[in-house]
Amino acid sequence: MNLLSIPRAAAFALTLCTAASLAGCNSNPVRDVATSLGAGPQVAQTPDFVARSRPATLDYMPIGTPVPERPTPARSAEEIKAAEAELDALRSRNEAAGAAAAEMGNTPPPEPIRLPANSTANTSQQTRQKANSNRRP
Numbered sequence: 001m002n003l004l005s006i007p008r009a010a011a012f013a014l015t016l017c018t019a020a021s022l023a024g025c026n027s028n029p030v031r032d033v034a035t036s037l038g039a040g041p042q043v044a045q046t047p048d049f050v051a052r053s054r055p056a057t058l059d060y061m062p063i064g065t066p067v068p069e070r071p072t073p074a075r076s077a078e079e080i081k082a083a084e085a086e087l088d089a090l091r092s093r094n095e096a097a098g099a100a101a102a103e104m105g106n107t108p109p110p111e112p113i114r115l116p117a118n119s120t121a122n123t124s125q126q127t128r129q130k131a132n133s134n135r136r137p
Helices: 005-022 029-036 048-053 077-104 125-132
Strands: none
16 A cells, blocks of 8 residues: 555645635536537527626616715705604504594493203203213113
8 A cells, every 4th residue: 555645636626626616606517518519508698688788798786876866865854854744743643543443342241141940951961961962871
């Protein structure tokens, strides 16, 4: 057994692992081989509306470009106060409706039904079972 064979095998394995990790997440060697042989997924042509809507190169994200204007203008101070007053009025209406519902829900619970003392409904379950059973001891 050659002493250099073990380090060479380890170096070869390390080289393969490094190459696989450097390949990145964007590559798939099985897919690439299958595509090159004609058995893999076929690359579809980009539709015209997609090609027209995208820039030719997306090398970088533009920094420092002005932010596009809002489609609607910002509200003035008077419009904000009017909207707050409208929301306050809506809140007070909701609170009043909630208080009215709570007041309606404050009714006392009904009194329990009093059964007559000689009723069969007042007997125990075992007595009723014996009376309704067809079993003979």
